Amino acid sequence: NAGVMQNPRHLVRRRGQEARLRCSPMKGHSHVYWYRQLPEEGLKFMVYLQKENIIDESGMPKERFSAEFPKEGPSILRIQQVVRGDSAAYFCASKGGTNEKLFFGSGTQLSVL
C-alpha cells in the first residue's frame, strides 16, 4: 500500500520558467493538502483540495500559483514564472474521511536559479 507519492523529488528551474509538482495521495484518500517549507522553518499551509474542488486556498499566493486535483490523476501544484523566492521544499499530504491524521509525501525540493 504505497504512501503519498510526490514527484519529482528535486526540480531545478530558471527564473521565469514554470514548475509543476505532482502528488498522488494514498489509496482511498480524497483530501489533499499542499504545504511549503523554507529552511529551518515549519510548514506553511498553502491549499486544501478534494476531488475536483478547491476547499481552502487561503495560504496560496494570489498570483502565479495554482493547484488542481482532477477526477483522474494526481494533484498538481503549478508555479508560473518562478522567482528565487519560490525556492523551498513543497510537501503534499493526504487524509481520508474524518481522520484528522495527515500522511505526508517526501516532498519536492524546488530550486530556482
Add this chain to the structure above:
Amino acid sequence: SQQGEEDPQALSIQEGENATMNCSYKTSINNLQWYRQNSGRGLVHLILIRSNEREKHSGRLRVTLDTSKKSSSLLITASRAADTASYFCATDAWGGSQGNLIFGKGTKLSVKP
C-alpha cells in the same frame, strides 16, 4: 505569526536520557498533533491529543495538553540515536478547514550514542 511555537529550538542529549519539547499556541483548538521530520524527508505523524484530553501515551511518547495555558509538551523517554529528527507541533484552528494545520518552527533533537 506562528500558531504553534516549539521550545527549545534545539536539544542535544545522550542516548537513554529523556527529551522534553514544549509547544505553545494562540487560539482555541480542536486538537493538537505532533509530527517528526527526518532530514530531507516528509513529516510522520506521532500522536494526536484532543482539546478535551490532558495526557496521552504512545510507546515511549507522552504528550500533555493544558488548554488553559495553551501549551503542550512531548516527552520521549529512553531516547535512542534513531530519535534524532525535528519535531513539530501542529494545531488546527477552531472553525478552520480540516487539515489547515498550523505548524511551529520545530525543535531539532540530536541524540548522541
